Amino acid sequence: MFRTLNEITSNGFCMGCGLCTGLVPDVGMDETEDGMMIAVAKRALTGAEHSLITRLCPGVSLTAPVRDSDDPVWGTPLRVAEGWSGDPDERFRASAGGVMTAINRYLLESGRADFILQVRAGGKDAMSSEPVFIRDPADLLDGSQSRYAPCAPLTALHAALDTGERFAVSLKPCDIAGVENLRREDSRVSRQVVFTQAMFCGTVPSRDSSNELFRRRGIDPDTDTPLSFRWRGNGCPGPTVAEMPDGRTVTATYNELWNDNPWTTSFRCKICPDAVGLHTDLATGDFWENAEPLGESPGENGIIAHTPLAREILQACEAEGRLVLRDIPIDDLNKTQPHHQRLRQSWAARVAGANVAGAPMPDFRNLSAAVGQVSTDAQAATFQGALERARKAAITGCQPFDDWGSGGT
Ligand SMILES: Cc1cc2nc3c(=O)[nH]c(=O)nc-3n(C[C@H](O)[C@H](O)[C@H](O)COP(=O)(O)OP(=O)(O)OC[C@H]3O[C@@H](n4cnc5c(N)ncnc54)[C@H](O)[C@@H]3O)c2cc1C
Numbered sequence: 389m390f391r392t393l394n395e396i397t398s399n400g401f402c403m404g405c406g407l408c409t410g411l412v413p414d415v416g417m418d419e420t421e422d423g424m425m426i427a428v429a430k431r432a433l434t435g436a437e438h439s440l441i442t443r444l445c446p447g448v449s450l451t452a453p454v455r456d457s458d459d460p461v462w463g464t465p466l467r468v469a470e471g472w473s474g475d476p477d478e479r480f481r482a483s484a485g486g487v488m489t490a491i492n493r494y495l496l497e498s499g500r501a502d503f504i505l506q507v508r509a510g511g512k513d514a515m516s517s518e519p520v521f522i523r524d525p526a527d528l529l530d531g532s533q534s535r536y537a538p539c540a541p542l543t544a545l546h547a548a549l550d551t552g553e554r555f556a557v558s559l560k561p562c563d564i565a566g567v568e569n570l571r572r573e574d575s576r577v578s579r580q581v582v583f584t585q586a587m588f589c590g591t592v593p594s595r596d597s598s599n600e601l602f603r604r605r606g607i608d609p610d611t612d613t614p615l616s617f618r619w620r621g622n623g624c625p626g627p628t629v630a631e632m633p634d635g636r637t638v639t640a641t642y643n644e645l646w647n648d649n650p651w652t653t654s655f656r657c658k659i660c661p662d663a664v665g666l667h668t669d670l671a672t673g674d675f676w677e678n679a680e681p682l683g684e685s686p687g688e689n690g691i692i693a694h695t696p697l698a699r700e701i702l703q704a705c706e707a708e709g710r711l712v713l714r715d716i717p718i719d720d721l722n723k724t725q726p727h728h729q730r731l732r733q734s735w736a737a738r739v740a741g742a743n744v745a746g747a748p749m750p751d752f753r754n755l756s757a758a759v760g761q762v763s764t765d766a767q768a769a770t771f772q773g774a775l776e777r778a779r780k781a782a783i784t785g786c787q788p789f790d791d792w793g794s795g796g797t
Pocket of ligand 1 (some may be wrong): 481482483484485486487488489490506508515531533534535536537538539541558559560563573587588589590591592593603672673675687689725
C-alpha cells in the first residue's frame with residue numbers, strides 16, 4: 389500500500405490531477421522536464437496529511453461502482469448510443485460530435501447547474517490548459533476540444549465547492565474518480581456536484597510529445613513557441629494547428645500526430661484500471677471503427693449513460709433537439725475502442741508485475757471484471773512483460789506509449 393505522497397510520485401502513480409493541492413496546504417503542482425504534471429510537497433507533511441492524500445488520490449485509490457450484472461469492460465450500460473450535437477456549429481468546432489459541450493449547454497440553460505468545471509487553453513503557454521468555471525453558455529466552446537497535454541483540473545475543485553453553488557464536472561475519467569473519492573469525506577460533493585461526464589481517455593501525453601511535431605518541421609519549440617495550439621476540432625478529427633508569432637501556421641493531420649509522434653506518458657496512465665469513466669454519470673468518445681479515423685467526418689460520439697440521471701439528461705437533450713442519438717449494441721464500444729478493452733483486461737497483470745518489481749500495491753477495488761475475459765496464459769504473459777520492463781527501467785518519468793508489457797492481451 390502507498391503510505392506517502394512521495395511514494396505516489398516516485399513510483400509513477402501521480403496522474404497530475406491536482407486533487408491533493410486542495411486537501412493539504414503547501415502541496416502544489418510542478419511540470420517535470422519531460423512535460424508531465426506532478427504533485428510536489430513544499431514542506432515535510434504530517435502523517436495525517438500523507439494518510440489523507442493516499443486515501444483520496446485517484447492514482448492509488450479507486451473503488452469502481454460496477455455490479456455483477458454490468459458489462460465487464462464498460463460498466464453500467466443504462467443507455468448506449470452513437471450521437472452528436474444537434475447544433476451544426478457546436479458539432480463542427482468540438483472535439484468529436486460535441487456531445488459533452490451540448491450536455492453542458494443543456495445543464496446551464498436549463499438551470500440545473502450554475503457552472504461547469506472543465507478546462508480550456510490558458511496558463512504558461514499555448515499548450516497549457518487551466519481549469520475554468522463556465523457560467524455563460526456562449527463561453528462553452530472555448531473549453532471544448534481535446535487538449536492532449538497535461539493539466540491539473542482538480543486544483544480548482546475545492547474553490548468550486550467553496551462557491552456553495554451547483555456545478556457539473558466535464559473532465560477526464562481520473563479527474564471524475566478524484567471527485568468521487570472526495571465525495572466520501574466532503575459532504576459538499578453530494579450537495580453541489582449535479583452531474584459528471586468524461587471522455588474515454590487513451591492517455592495524457594507529455595507536453596514533449598506534441599513538441600516533437602515542431603522538431604519534425606525544423607522548429608525549436610524551446611525558442612520558437614506558438615501563440616495558439618489546437619490538437620483537433622473544426623471537423624472530426626479536424627486538423628492540428630499551431631499559429632506562430634511571425635504569422636506562420638504549422639499544421640498536421642490527426643493520424644500524423646498519433647502515428648508518427650513518439651508519444652510518452654506517465655506510468656499510471658499505462659496501467660489505468662478505469663480510463664473509460666466507470667465513475668461518471670456519462671462517458672463518451674470517438675466513434676471510429678478500430679479507433680482510427682479514415683478521413684474527416686461531421687463528428688460522432690460513442691456514448692454510455694451509467695446512471696438514471698445520465699439517461700434522463702440524454703432523453704431531455706434528445707427531446708429538445710440538442711442531441712441526435714441512435715441506440716447501438718454495447719459491442720460497438722469494443723469495436724471503436726479496442727485499446728480500452730485491452731487495457732481493462734490487462735491492467736491488473738501490469739500492476740502485479742510492477743508490484744513484484746518493487747512498486748507498492750495501489751488500492752484498486754471492484755475494477756477487475758474484464759480481466760477474466762482473457763486466458764490465464766495471456767495474463768501471465770502480460771505479467772511477465774510488465775515485470776521485466778519494470779526491472780529494466782524506472783517507472784517514474786515519461787514512459788513510451790507502447791503496449792507496456794502487454795504480452796498476449
Ligand atoms: C487526454 C485525452 C485522451 C483521449 N483519449 C481518447 C480515447 O482513448 N478514445 C476516444 O475515443 N477519445 C479520446 N479522446 C477524445 C475524445 O473522444 C473527445 O474529447 C470526446 O469524444 C468528447 O468529444 P466531444 O466532441 O463530445 O467533446 P467536446 O464537446 O469538445 O468537449 C470536450 C470536453 O473535454 C474536456 N477536456 C478536453 N481536454 C481535457 C483534458 N486534457 N483534461 C480534462 N478535460 C479535458 C473539455 O473541458 C470539455 O469539457 C481523448 C481526449 C483527451 C483530452
